[in-house]
Structures are given as C-alpha cells and as structure tokens.
Amino acid sequence: MSTLVIMLVCLPFATALVTWVAPVRFSQYLTMIVATATFSVALILLPRTSHEIVTAGSPLRVDALSQVFLLVVTFLYMTTSIFAKGYLSLGEGAKAHRYGRRFYAGFNLFCWTLIVVPLVNGLALLWVAIEITTVISALLVAIDDTEGASEAAWKYVLLASLGLGIALFGTIMMYYAGTRLHGASYSLSYTTLLSGAAHYDPKVVRFAFGLAVLGYGTKMGLFPVHTWLPDAHSEAPTPVSALLSGALLAVSFYAILRFFQIAVLSLGPSFPRSVLLIFGVATLLLAALYLLSQRDMKRLLAYSSVEHMGILAIGMSFSATIAVVGVLLQVLAHAAAKSTAFFGVGSVVRKFGTKDMTKIRGGVGALPWSGPMLVLAVLALSAMPPFGIFRSEFDIVYGGLSQPRDVIVAIFVVLVIVAFFGLSWFTTETMLSEDPSASLFSGGVIVVNKGEVSNWIVASMIVGLVALLILGVHPPTPLVHLLDRAAAELRGSR
C-alpha cells in the first residue's frame, strides 16, 4: 500500500517534468492517462484507509480524512485534464507551443502539489505544501498575460502569501504548545500532535488555532479575506479556475480541519466551533448577497464557491456526527458540481467569446449537450435533488436541527435560498432563454451557430454529473465507511 502512496507523489511530478519538454499533443494524452491512473490509485487506497492509517516512511501518511481530500483532488485532476484537452485550442506556431508547454507543466505541477497536501504527515510539511500550491497556481493565473490576469495574479499571490505567513505563525505557535510535552525538538507529525494534544496549554492552542483559521482561511476564501478569490477565479484559464475552486479551496479547508482536530482535543469542541461558525455565517452572508449582482459568469461561480466554503465552516460548527459527515460529503460533491459548472461555462465562453452574462442568450439552444448539462450542474450547486450537494446540505441541516441550533439553521437555509436565486437568475437568463430578441437586454447579445465546442468538454461534464448523481442517489458503501471514519477522526477519536 505504501508503494501506492509513493506512486501518487511521484507520478504527477514526473509527468510535469515530461510535459515541460514533450510536444503538447503528447502531453495532453499523457496527462489524461496519468490523471486517470492517480484517481484509480486513490480508489484502490479507499477500502484500506477507511479502516486504518497507511504510511510510507515518516513524511507520508494517509488516514480517512486525507483520503477524502485525496479523492477530491485526484478526481478533479482526471476530469480537468479531459476538459483541458477540449478547451485549449492551441494553434500552430512557436508561441502556441510555448504556451501549451507552460500550461501543461504548470497544470501537472499544480495537481502534484494539491495531491501532496493531504498526503504529508505533519503541520510543517502541510504548510510547505500549501505554500507551493500558492506559488504554482499564481503563475497559472497569470499565464494568459492579460491586464486582468496580472492584476488578479498579484492580488492572489500577495494575499495568499500573507495568509500563509499568518498560518506559519500559527504552526509555530502550535509547535510551541507541544514543546512542554514533547521536548524542545520534535517533528510536527499528526501522530505526535494528536497523541499529546490533550495536555497542551489551552491559551497557546487557542491562539494558534485562531491564526491558522485566519491564515488558511485566506486561501479558503473566508470573509473578510476572500477578496482575491473572485478575481483569480475569473481571470485564470478555465481549467485552472476549476482546480482552484474545487481542489485548492478544499485542501485549504483540509489544513483548517487538521488544526481543528488538534484544537478539539486540546480545548474541547466549543471554542473551535464558535470560531468557524462566526467566519462561516459572515462568509455565507457576503457570498449570498454578491451572487445576486454578478454579470460575469466566472465571478458568479467564484462567489458560489465562497458560499460553499461558508457552508462548510458552518457545518463544522455543528456537533452532530451527521453534520460532519455532511461537510465531508459536501467537499466531494462541491468539487464535482463546481468543476462541471466551470467546464460548462468554459464551453459557453469559448462559444460566445465573452463572460458577460448580459450578452449571452439561448445557451441551451446553442450548445445541445454542454448547455443542458451546465444547467444541471448549476441546479446541483443550488442543492437540488437528486445531486450530491442536496444530500450533504440535508445532512448538515439535519445535524444542526438535532443539536438543536434552530436560529443558525434558519439563517443558513435563508441564505442558501438567496444564493439559489442568484444562481438561477443566471441560468434562466442566459441558458434557458430561447429567443435573443425577447430578452431584457437585447442590445449587445451575441448570436452564434448551434453546435458543441468540443466533445472532450462534453465527456468531462458527463463524468462530473455521473459522480454527482452517484453521491446524491446512493453513495457507495466503502465511501460511506470512509466518511464515517473521517468524521470520527475529526471528533477526537484516533
């Protein structure tokens, strides 16, 4: 089993090196094959990790919690590599070739860092891995070399680095919390920390946890440090947006969960939960309001990501186990739904040549396959049954009601409905309006021919929707076991 874990670390990195020198066409297929392979490896690991902890040497460790996020990242690696094949229309010539080489090397490297984050054992290595995701993804955001891209990349790299600076401070404080028990020099591995956490100085752990939530929260998109997020998501190439939204935010949440795990053991559940609750409600409120006023398709989806991050934080603040299971399921389902939606938007943007929603009408008519699937993905994002997010949000609400925290649940439901309005306006106006001349803003509407942009895009979206259906209708038994165990890990048992 540990060979498989090492394979997970080595394969994408080797691919990144190969794609830096290989011809682009070859890189595209290679990336798809490798990505599918890593997802399969993650699936093979699943039954094992839902019962025990798999390690490979001291730096690598996979428990149920890591496995959940590993599934998210590898799944997105696979679908996005398929989508990228259809999305990038690389022309001939040296310039396009250089762009393609850079893109694929950066893409694989980014996925490699994302895979490494849940695999590493220890808060220090976790920080290092997340910092590397930042720098690589910042380069990918800037890769299009437009004015918007350079602005977004700068905001992103600066804010995310500042956040990570804070997170590093938090990590060091957590290290300090352990020195009294473990001696002046010890490794920050989860095993050590979890075994001793109950005896740490609560004041220091509280400080460290607060810093970590603020720091990693910057990368996760929590209010008030989310400001880079819509910019980076809207200006990056669409495959990168999908990864940022589905995977990068998720692994940042993973980092917070690791601190949460230790903080719960040391402080008891009430303090960490209240911190997450405050951040979560503020984030959800902000996102729901901004969702109502977006004109840019990708920014709309970006704010929807902010909304879901708020939901995750609120879900963690409920004490019922089912709420925690719901949060982890939400991570999986959100990744699938959001990436599918981004793929659909990518298709629309390629078709219409704009992200401005006031200029796009009749999307479903123009794109016979990806159009309806985009509508489905957006409905899935708004927690419509039978998709995965419905099940996960239902679990969270159910967990909240069983506690009972009625007021918070009520706020939660109202805000989710407001967000639903924002998203559904987008869908009905741009995608379902058949006749451009009948719409409100008929002025600048762009008229296009009927037909798909690329079958690869359609394929990637089908994969995403199938996964969402499986998660929503009947999650496979091993996955249910995995989520249960991960939730148990988060609640303090080892």
Added chain:
Amino acid sequence: MVPSTYDGVAAVLAVLALLTEFAMLRAPMLRSQVRLYAFQSLVVTGLAAYVAASRHIDELYVLAALSLVLKVVIVPALILRLLRDADTDLAGSSVLGVASAILIALVVAAFGFFAVGSMHVNSSSLPTSSLAIACAIVLVAFVLIILRSDVVSQAIGFFSLENGVSVASLVVASGLPLIVDIAFLFDLLVAVVVFGVIMRVHHARNATLSTSDFDRLRG
C-alpha cells in the same frame, strides 16, 4: 525583575528588527526599502547566530548561514535587479502621511504586544518580549502593505513579515527540526521567484510598478 544581559541583548536585536520595519514605513525610495529589508534580515540572522552561540543549538548556525545567503544577499539582489530593469525608483505614494502612518503602526504594534503579552509564553531560548516584538513586526508589515501602493513595497512587506515570523520561531520553536527550517527557507525562495515573475509581468504590461491601476476587477 531585571532581565539578564543575554536577554537584554537579544531583545535589543529584536527591537532593532522592529525599528527597521518602521523605517520601511517612511522610506520613500524603493532601493532604500530593499536595503532596509536586507539590514533587517541581517539583524534576524545575527539573532539566530546569537541564540545558537549562547544556547549551543548547532542547527541554528546552519539556519543562520542559509538565511544570510538567502535573505541578506539573494533576495535583495533579485529585487534590486528588477528595479534596475524597471528603471523607476520612487515608491508608490503612501495613502497617509509618514507621521500618521507611524502612529497607526504604533497602535497596531501595541495591540500585538499586549495580545501576545497576555499569553505568558515562557521560552528557554529568548525572552518573551521578543515574541511580542515578532508579533508587532508582523502587524507593522501588514500596515506597510496596506498603505503602500506599489508592487515592490508590498512584496518587501511580505518578506519582512516572514522575518517577523522567523523571530517568533527563534523564540518559541528554536528546536524546530532543521529540515523543516530549510523547507521554509526554500519556500521563501520559490515565493520570491514567483513574486519576481509576476512583478515583471505587471511591469511589462503596464510600464509601472504602481498598483494604483489595480481597480478593474471588483464586485
């Protein structure tokens, strides 16, 4: 309670790092900004070496040597080269006057002082006040980034924030395994390279280092 000579010297070095951070707030030229950063890194390096010598933590010598090479030589050299190519030297105008900026930073630093002071951290390697000072450095770096509107000052703000965290790690985590320290430094190097690339892209596109035209994306 009189601190020992060792504690006194260490805290003076930490205070020197904090004062450099304040000096960055008022430095009007980008070059002087970079030099101040180099000086601050030198102070932090000196602090590491001082702790290593007095507390016999040999690993810290390696760390001090690495940070000397990286933070005192390589990073400033990289940024200075960027500045030479960019051919602009005046920092983006600060939103506030120097005196008000310093007063704000002072209030923020005082907040950090008392926040950390209330934790009663005990450290075997450095006096507690250094942790408070480290926290103040981090917060003043934030003020610098918020008040300045050019990419170089903001980047320098981030790097000096990292210096503050380094001081904090000397106080509370001087026994941190060397490999982790090296990973942190390596990360910083990667970050510097990426910051540099994005700064260059920005400059190549807009022919300025200022961030004042970063207002297209909003809402």
Added chain:
Amino acid sequence: MGSEIVSPYGVQAIQVLTILLGAPLVSGVIAHAEGRLQGRRGPRILQPYYDIAKFFSKETLVTNDSSWVFLAGPIVAFACYLTVPLLIPVLTTFPLPLGFSGDILGGGFILALAGFSIALSGAESGAPYAQLGSSRAMTFGALIEPTILFVIFAVALITHTDLPYALSATIRSSTSQMVRPSHVLAVVAFFLVVLVDTGRIPVETHSGTLEFGMIDEARTLEHSGPPLALLKWGSTMKQLILYTILINVFLAPWGLASTGKWSSVLLAVVALLGKAIALGLVFAIIDNSFSKLRLFKITEFIASAFLLAVLSVLVFYVGGG
C-alpha cells in the same frame, strides 16, 4: 586639603557653578571642533565667554511697544537654568539635600518654563521673526512633550521612582541594565529629544543666519545688551544641562564623586566636562553629516522619537525589560 569633606550644600553650590561656568566652555569647544570639521580654523575655544562679556557691556534697547515681559523673560529663563542643576546628578552618585525638592518631571517643567518665558519675551518684542520663532518653538515644544513624557514613564517603570539619582544608580548597578531594551530605546529617544531641544541639525541650523529656517534662534533676534547675554549664556547652560541628564542619568553615569571629598568632587567636575565635550563632538559630527529637514518634515523626526519612547514602555510591560 584633598581629603577634606565638602558639606552637601557646598557640593550643591559647586554643581550649579559647574554648569554656570562650564557651559560656555563646552559650547566653545563644540564650535571650534565644528570649524575644524568644516575645514575652517574655527573660533577660539573661549569665544563664548568673550561674547557674553561683550554683551554685558552693551546698552539695552527696548521697542516702544514692549512691556516689562520683554526684559523679564531672559531673567526668568536664566533663573530656571540655575535651578535645574540642583535637581539632577551633576557631580555625585549620592543624592544631595535639595535633590529631593523636585523629580525628573519637575526638572522638565522648569526647563519648559524657561523655554516658555523666552518665547513670551520674543513674542512681546512685536517683531515678525521673533514672533515666528516663538510660535514655532512652542509648536515643536508641544509636539516633543509626549516623547519626553514617555521617556520619563520608561525611566519611572525601570526604577520604580522618578528621581534622576535613582535611575543613575540603577544604571550603574549592572551591565544588564545598560542593554535592557527599554533602557536603550529610552536613551535613543532622549538623544533625539536633545537634538531637538538644543536646536541641532537635522531640526535647525544653530549657526545659520537665515531667519526662515530658524526656530529657537529667532526668538532672541530683538534682544540686546545684558538680556541677550543672559539668553546666550542660558542657552549654553541649557545645552550642558541636557547633556548632563543624558550622560549622568542615561548613558554613562561613571566618574561621579561617591564621597564628598574635595579631590573626588573636583575630579567629577573634570570628568563631567570631559564627557560633555565628548558628547558635544558627537553632536558636532552629526551636525556635519546630515542636512537640515524641511520644516514640515520635523514632525516625522519627532514622530520617530515618539515611536522609540512608546516602544520602550511597551517592551517594558511585555518583557519586563
């Protein structure tokens, strides 16, 4: 004679006399050194004495519109400068009888009163430049005041008292006291305060003749004769008093007399003047190495002094040191 004990009141009188008679000497040495640094021969070391003597023999001119305040100001100021040496450790490590009649805050008040009466006297002259100097001096005086207060707070925190003698003793007690961060910060802050208060570069060109850049100097433009002599003398005394506080309270309280013997008191006089001249040379070098700040930039300079003083207090509270 060397082993005879001087009475404490005698020592106190010698303290005042040292400041009174030594101050022009210190100023003369600094002016001479400055001249040398600038490649000139510089004025004679004793020149300030000649100047003061000359002003005393001149007649006093008073404008028609001025009241008695114009003439009283210099006298009040001079009296203030004679009082402060009673309160601070000029020559001895042991406190003298009148040393307890005022703490460091009291000394500060008396110095401020001197500055105020000179400003009032300058304003009373009715001349534009003198009034400009007065208003500027009061403005910057008000700005520097918080810094002085915070320095005093820091001192009081370190020693648990605000008596200059006690601080001096605390500093002498160990090297740890010297390298205490809050002490170092307070010293640097006070050093900047002295720069401002003695009208040195980068705040003011003390030897210039350009009225627009003047602050302290401009106040006395309209005075003549004995009042001017008192003002000149007073300003050298103020300089020496500030140097003495900086040296004997903060920086290097060594070479003070620990007993009341004649020999050690005389030695202390020599040591004080020597240290003051050494410090003066530092100021002269600063004077020659920096340029004057624009008037509106002086707030920045004062803000940095304030920063140091506040940090000194903060560091004390958080780290005990």
